[in-house]
Amino acid sequence: MNAPTADQLPVVVIGAGPIGLAAAAHLVERGLEPLVLEAGPSAGTAVRDWSHVRLFSPWSEVTDPAAEKLLAPTGWVRPDGAAYPTGGDWAERYLQPLADVLGDQVRYGATVTGVARAGRDRIVDAGREEQPLTVHIQFADGHEERVTARAVIDASGTWSIPSPMGADGLPALGEKAAADRISYRVPDLTDPAVRARYAGKRTAVVGSGASAFTALASLADLAKEEEGTHGVWILRRSISTNTYGGGEADQLPARGALGLRAKAAVEAGHAGAVTGFRTEAVERDTDGRLILVAEDGRRLDPLDEAIVLTGLRPDLSFLSEVRLGLDDRLQAPTELAPLIDPNVHSCGTVYPHGVGELSHPEQDIYLVGMKSYGRAPTFLAMTGFEQVRSITAALAGDREAAERVELTLPETGVCGGAGLFDDPDAAQSAEGGGCCAAPATLQIGVGAPAASGGC
Template sequence: MSVSSDSVPTGQLPVVVIGAGPVGLAAAAHLIGRDIEPLVLEAGPSAGTAVREWAHVRLFSTWSEVIDPAAEKLLAPTGWTRPDGSAYPTGGDWAENYLQPLADVLGDKVRYGATVTGVARAGRDRVVDSGRDEQPFAVHILSADGREERISARAVVDASGTWSVPGPLGADGLPALGEKTAAHRISYRVPDLKVPSVRARYAGRRTAVVGSGASAFTALAHLADLAEDEPGTHAVWILRRGITGSTFGGGEADQLPARGALGLRAKAAVEEGHASAVTGFRTQAVERDGDRLVLVAEDGRRLDPVDEVIVLTGLRPDLSFLSELRLSLDDRLQAPTALAPLIDPNVHSCGTVYPHGVNELSHPEQGVYLVGMKSYGRAPTFLAMTGYEQVRSVTAAIAGDREAAERVELTLPETGVCGGAGLFDEPDTAAAEGGGCCAAPATLQIGTGTPAIPSGGC
């Protein structure tokens, strides 16, 4: 599909949505509900390509919290069966039982294998003011077959997420010296140790885990479990700061029980000798010692050799293809300037972020919106419900319904929305016992279950 702005009035052009993940598909559903033509561009071969990469992971949110209302209206007439709202889906469940059916309903409004390489105002680079707002957007794409194309759009909704850009090992935000050449021994994801080849990679070996968030806790928990069965398995937990009262999260006082339990499990891994913590270590270089790796800190310290490194230092947005647009982004978080104070991870967790919409997501470049996880920049906590409210508001603004766009239609419950399976061995039982945001995590069983990440929950 290629639309020429010379022959079609801008108001009749489609709204291009980048990414066929949960929030991108929800945006398309809301646009259809307002009789606006969407065109969803997905770089991968199927809906929820990024979600499928953590198919084994269980969300912190229940089915009732990860299904968008507008999307459900499209699905209902097709005979789609709504999953049990109280159950906690895995990433694979979410993709197969909701995202792909939704994309199938959208039909040719979703294009796969379409990588967006640039977005600009047609005929206007970033510098030009004259006639800028009257021009449609030019979206440049590269198809899977190598064909280049330009599509004209009345507006652009970027829901491409942050999954594709994990943070590097280097403490200065750039790859450490030698990091790229040691890539075959470095992973940037929580490993699925149920996969035999992945299990073999870490069994009986010494692995460095770099990071201090829930993903690092999850990796430590899994490696500690592996150490129980595979002698010689050991994790070296690398922290850029020292250990304080908050290093392991809130523990039993944490508002997110799964997060608190993960922190307690990481603490137990250290206390039981399955992991050793190295504090104040800011990695500058990766050196080779035969087949093993040696991490070197900025202060010259050198760790004993390790066999593998798992880097879990967060995710960040890819802004490269938006370089010709005039965006207003926070210097620290790379989130929209008006949104950044509301999502500062030093202040907020997912359950305390105020519902927000078009006012917080607007930029000097009118008609372009970053939504979903990408709108959070480098902030780690995000709820699918928040993303659905974002696109409801944004699509109302695109339709010219400013009153609806500025109206808040989401109330985040004080309990429940952040509760989830995480590493729970029996997620349904945990939910039945009231495992919500404010429930005490002391009764949660952590260990060999599936990990949790912040993609639909926190």
């Protein structure tokens, strides 16, 4: 039997989240075969982790046009375009129905452990571009497979790797040992068990992005009902006019309102702000409570819990055998990095971009969605939809469509372009969804939650 030609091979999409499923919908629209590999048990597994968080963007901005066309024959109707879904709404009412339409083209419990060029490790040049890509998969039941692909679109996101508390980008001394009292996600205080963990406690919130705002606002609400509940907001920078975002000037109104809620929490005394605090160590007192120590020697009073919301990072480990071109600072594609530098750009000032900015030295490998932004916190779901539209057009041989811009982004009042941060460390604490989102807040979409990774 003859081996399949490149055109007969599937395009492997890693991740059945908002951008991965949008990529699959565009591939179907172009007559190409997608194979979506999702490590979790259902569509939008990462989104479901912050199901309690409401997106900053309305339904009209978090559904992809090609996906809507694919769903239409099933009788699916997009929810009220002006309403703001929670992560749970997004997963149940859009992502899962979309994955269901794709059927066997989505495989669950499929963790990608490696991507390579068939018969060529990253060193070998000879015949490299003539070889297809291979994707190595570990399934939840323990068996392994290797799939041959014409291209790979990695939409696996950054949710799995939250950034640590340490100001140098590494875990603070003692941080790992204190894991029983540290969370790296926005807590769901509607869950009785989670509520009990923070009620009546003194909790540090480390970070300065939307996820931190969400946590502070939630703790303030809890403080009104549970005596003794208090937040300690730890920032690596000083408080300035930009600290709480754009407020009423933010064109993502829900996000602007969230910043104002965080400000109200501080002004009402439900949370105290500690500025210029770069954590170096985490110690314990005799009762097991946490004592945070800064690089300048300052020591905070004992804390019962810490919520660390300092960003997200891409997992590049399974891409070690392909040749990526990544920016040294942001870990984003080299051509894209200058366009998304958080010291210069906000969600709304990032230029629309596509296959040109997302290509790598290794042909037919693309990082999309939050993963394409590396450590930059300014991602919007709409940006991801445009990325995959352009990439799939290129894979289908339609260069004109691939190079055409079909997206206009909203300005964001929160991040105002140059001068966005008042010190070099601000970008680090803006969280993986920083400017636009959730825990690394995934505010995916034009603005997502404070618990996800995008705006």
